[in-house]
Amino acid sequence: MASTLGPRHGAASAMNLSTPASTTLFRRLTWEGTVPLEIRVDSKELPANSNRGLECYFIQAARVSYLPLLVPDIKKFLVDVVLDEEGAKILKEEDWWFEAEDGSPLKWHWPIGLLYDNHTIAATIRPTPTTDPVPLRLVLHLALPPADKLLLVPSAEACKQAFMGQLKEADFIRWGSTKRMTSLRKAEQDGIWEGIKEHNFDDYWRVASKVTPTTIPTRSQSPPPSSGSLHTRPPSVDPGTTASAPDKDGASSVRSVPIRIYLPDGPVLQELAPPLLDGERPHTISRFLTSTLPLLFPEVGKQHAYAIVQGVVCPPEAELSWLGACMAGADGWVNICVGITR
Amino acid sequence: MASSSPDTHTRALPTAWTAQDSLDNIAEALDAFETYKKKDVSKVVVRFKAVGNAPIMRQNFYKITASNRFQAVIQFLRKELGWKAGDPLFTYINLAFSPAPDDTVSNLYKSFSTDGHLIVNYSTTAAWG
Numbered sequence: 515m516a517s518t519l520g521p522r523h524g525a526a527s528a529m530n531l532s533t534p535a536s537t538t539l540f541r542r543l544t545w546e547g548t549v550p551l552e553i554r555v556d557s558k559e560l561p562a563n564s565n566r567g568l569e570c571y572f573i574q575a576a577r578v579s580y581l582p583l584l585v586p587d588i589k590k591f592l593v594d595v596v597l598d599e600e601g602a603k604i605l606k607e608e609d610w611w612f613e614a615e616d617g618s619p620l621k622w623h624w625p626i627g628l629l630y631d632n633h634t635i636a637a638t639i640r641p642t643p644t645t646d647p648v649p650l651r652l653v654l655h656l657a658l659p660p661a662d663k664l665l666l667v668p669s670a671e672a673c674k675q676a677f678m679g680q681l682k683e684a685d686f687i688r689w690g691s692t693k694r695m696t697s698l699r700k701a702e703q704d705g706i707w708e709g710i711k712e713h714n715f716d717d718y719w720r721v722a723s724k725v726t727p728t729t730i731p732t733r734s735q736s737p738p739p740s741s742g743s744l745h746t747r748p749p750s751v752d753p754g755t756t757a758s759a760p761d762k763d764g765a766s767s768v769r770s771v772p773i774r775i776y777l778p779d780g781p782v783l784q785e786l787a788p789p790l791l792d793g794e795r796p797h798t799i800s801r802f803l804t805s806t807l808p809l810l811f812p813e814v815g816k817q818h819a820y821a822i823v824q825g826v827v828c829p830p831e832a833e834l835s836w837l838g839a840c841m842a843g844a845d846g847w848v849n850i851c852v853g854i855t856r
Numbered sequence: 857m858a859s860s861s862p863d864t865h866t867r868a869l870p871t872a873w874t875a876q877d878s879l880d881n882i883a884e885a886l887d888a889f890e891t892y893k894k895k896d897v898s899k900v901v902v903r904f905k906a907v908g909n910a911p912i913m914r915q916n917f918y919k920i921t922a923s924n925r926f927q928a929v930i931q932f933l934r935k936e937l938g939w940k941a942g943d944p945l946f947t948y949i950n951l952a953f954s955p956a957p958d959d960t961v962s963n964l965y966k967s968f969s970t971d972g973h974l975i976v977n978y979s980t981t982a983a984w985g
Contacts (some may be wrong), residue, residue: 623956639886675954687967692952733977770967777889784963809888816877818885854885856878 537729540840542826543713547577549630550649553588553612559656561601568596574650575790576713577627577824578844581612581620582673584710588654611668615651617661622668623676625843628851631822632776635853639778659852674707677845681706684772684846687786688838694725709785711843718844726846727765729839765835766790770836771797772838775806777797783807789835799823799837799850819852895923900965900974904927904936907951907979912938917973922962926955933978948977 517624571591573582585607593602612620620629629648648851659668685695698706702721709718766789775783785806791797803811803821810819821828828850835849895978899919906912913936920929930947939945947966965974977983 618935621958639889676956679954681957683949686950686952700864774963777892779889779893780956781893781959782963783892784959784967786967807888807892809891810885816881818888854882856882 532706537621537840541719542715544841544843545578545718547627547824549577549627549825550647551575551584551626551630552649553584553654554651555592555596555654555656561597561604563598564601565596565598566695571654577625578710579626579713580624580673580677580710581622581629582668582670583625584626585610586635588791607654608667608669609655609657609659613653613655615653619663622654623673625845625849627676627824627843628776629847631825631849631851634822634825635776636778637850639688639856651703670711675708677710678703680845680847681725684842687770687772688727688799688846698724722844726767726842727763727805727835727839729765729836765839766796768835768838771834771848772846773802773834773848773850774841775803778853787834789833789838796833796835798829798830798847799832799834802834803850803852807852818855820855822853823848823852873880896921896960897964898922898962900961900969902961903973903975904933905975905977907948907977907983908981910945910978910980913937914959920961922960922965925957926959926961926964927957929961929976930957933976937978944980946979946982948979948983950975951977951983 542556551573553571553573555571557566559570560566560569571588573587589605589607592605612622614620614633624632633650661667682692682695685692687779689827695703702724706718706721708714709716709721768789769786771787771789773787774783775785777783783806785802787797787802789797791801799821800811804813807819813818823832823837824843826841828837834848842848879884898921900922902918904913904916906919910972918932920932928946930945933939933947934943937945946954949964950970955964961974968974
């Protein structure tokens, strides 16, 4: 294949990506991915007698988490270090909201990793792009949330509702209905969010594995490598006969992989992304980008852009079904961020 | 950055480019981004369907510009229903899920249209929360 999406990770193609071990490994890597954030409290909104000069909070935040989930830790920091007793009393978290350095309100309902990657690709179209990894700089406002621009109240509860909406939308994209999501018990639905809040991989995947397709051959040759919770489905189909009798939960059995493409400074594109082309050939990310964004990823000749998923430059032969099963965010979506190759 | 994979020689790695190549590439990529940024001015038929006790609309088919965000659909619906700020209204696609308010009508239509319509259900209580 003549196409390139930029520098690639040699390891990915060298190993069998459909073994239980690698599925768990990549899910774990995705889950444990973090990004550096520098959160500066707007000093104009700090109460009198605050300890100024310390209003910057640094955190290595989980990619799969959300800004509202950082609020309790930031509040603790402010109360412990920055504010005096009077100032701490008048804090109202429900008025808190986050702004990017350029003054635009941050999407509090986007995963933090997506905010970071979106910032990374936006930097590639600036006149003087910075390539050094730096923290994503945010401003935390303690008052006057701009309701019209934030769309919804930036609370953890509203964030949870938005998250569940995304999970269901992903479910609908995959299977044409939300049956898998709606058949989860209330405790399970709550548990999946708790898993994110507490950053507990096992708690999250105990439930998420019921709605996420698997790349694991249905009759695996070896027992699961770690906790059995990821592999609750009984073996039912011979791997060799997968083509004629596809596993109903297999990554290639979905109608479409939940994928969104992000371009620098918008727009966001959502295209149907069937896992197989002509019903048999695996749909690769390079093929998908060439058909969706031919001006950036022409079929022949030099590629003008590169694509990252979860902060990692994607090898062109990466299969969409595999990305959906292993590299999706906690909300089930594969977010592809496109930047300029320089 | 270079790959250790055997087919490296078929790939035009950025590091191998000349400065002029690089400038041309950036210009072409920026042009491409401008093209993809252009708003989709085509119209999409949105069909509103009441759920539960929500009032039924006399007219329930509307043509809405595809580049609009779903938030604009919600605001339009609230206006048509005469809803005041704070009155509860829950919106769903295909009786199944609530989309993000910043998603575009165009994206939703591409993925979820039924018989040429984007079906938007609305309810005064959380139905499929």
